[in-house]
Amino acid sequence: MAAPGFSALRVVSVDRDTPEAVLLSLDAGNDPAFRFAHGQYLTFRHEVDGVELRRSYSICSTAPGGVLRVGVKRVEGGAFSTWATSAVHVGDVLEAMPPMGSFTHELVPEAARSYVLVAGGSGITPIYSIAATVLTVEPESRVTLLQVDSTSSSIMLLDDVEALRNQHLDRFRIWRQLTREPAGLPVLGGRPDEDSVTECLRRGMLDTEPDHVFLCGPEPLVELVRKVYAMHGLEDERIHTELFTAAQSGRARTRAQGPVDESVTPIGSGTAKLAGRSTEFWLYDGDTILGAVQRVRPDVPYACEAGVCSTCRAHLGKGTVEMGTTYGLVPGEEDAGYVLTCQAVPTTSTVNVDFDG
Numbered sequence: 001m002a003a004p005g006f007s008a009l010r011v012v013s014v015d016r017d018t019p020e021a022v023l024l025s026l027d028a029g030n031d032p033a034f035r036f037a038h039g040q041y042l043t044f045r046h047e048v049d050g051v052e053l054r055r056s057y058s059i060c061s062t063a064p065g066g067v068l069r070v071g072v073k074r075v076e077g078g079a080f081s082t083w084a085t086s087a088v089h090v091g092d093v094l095e096a097m098p099p100m101g102s103f104t105h106e107l108v109p110e111a112a113r114s115y116v117l118v119a120g121g122s123g124i125t126p127i128y129s130i131a132a133t134v135l136t137v138e139p140e141s142r143v144t145l146l147q148v149d150s151t152s153s154s155i156m157l158l159d160d161v162e163a164l165r166n167q168h169l170d171r172f173r174i175w176r177q178l179t180r181e182p183a184g185l186p187v188l189g190g191r192p193d194e195d196s197v198t199e200c201l202r203r204g205m206l207d208t209e210p211d212h213v214f215l216c217g218p219e220p221l222v223e224l225v226r227k228v229y230a231m232h233g234l235e236d237e238r239i240h241t242e243l244f245t246a247a248q249s250g251r252a253r254t255r256a257q258g259p260v261d262e263s264v265t266p267i268g269s270g271t272a273k274l275a276g277r278s279t280e281f282w283l284y285d286g287d288t289i290l291g292a293v294q295r296v297r298p299d300v301p302y303a304c305e306a307g308v309c310s311t312c313r314a315h316l317g318k319g320t321v322e323m324g325t326t327y328g329l330v331p332g333e334e335d336a337g338y339v340l341t342c343q344a345v346p347t348t349s350t351v352n353v354d355f356d357g
Ligand code: FES
Pocket: 301, 302, 303, 304, 305, 306, 307, 308, 309, 310, 311, 312, 313, 328, 340, 341, 342, 343
């Protein structure tokens, strides 16, 4: 049986994608909760030696009804990714939360838009889903992909991306920048930097005024491309970002699940609404909202605990908080009252949060 907040998904195929990566296809039955939007991700849990590991992986299929498929790349020292790339077989059952994430946008079938997609390494997984979905749902839109990786043998979803190009030759163009292999075009040699990205725009290899830019990869790449587009006057709302960081590959901290020692006095309290049910919780010194809610609601969603993935996002209805890292919030969400509960330390004695909002 799956843990609270998780569902059991059967593995229907395991395909080797690169020497370091596999593609796992999963069957969620007819559960409508597992319909997904392009760019969304699944959060998995797995226990090793009694310690819970959680990790989010982007769905790499055409939304909303494509096969539920994720790409997992083994990272150095990553306990979850090592297990997922070597010990998961067809017929196994994985525990996953329903699709989440705001690295997506509204599709308009009659639109004729220009998209620029930039993927670094395994950042191609949500970017592939975005490209495939846009090209399918918006038949007049054009997509340009800049795919950055180290070598040709490490490129994930190479066959899928090439098949997509063959299907949409007139609307889908691809540039590849391999940091450890010689490039045909000098502008695509070595690591991308401000000069090379600016030059790509100047030459028209990347549109200067796209309707939407989607960036996914390591922070330096994402920030670099975002900065260049911002310098060219592209509004924030058109630039969508998702970071892949080492913080996401880590081991979830072991947390006190039971009641705190009776001698410790709470400093506040709150109410958390989750899955339609409201539950009261106590706040102790140093608590994040996530930590406090987790004592009373083990089904509370979270994954990276680093302010990156947005799995723990909730609407703050009452009280105030201080937050550390807020990469997981998109522009405007903080002003609209959303918080990342793994980063939110209350600064008032009462806080009410709504995970359903
Ligand atoms: S758990 Fe990932 S942002 Fe909070």
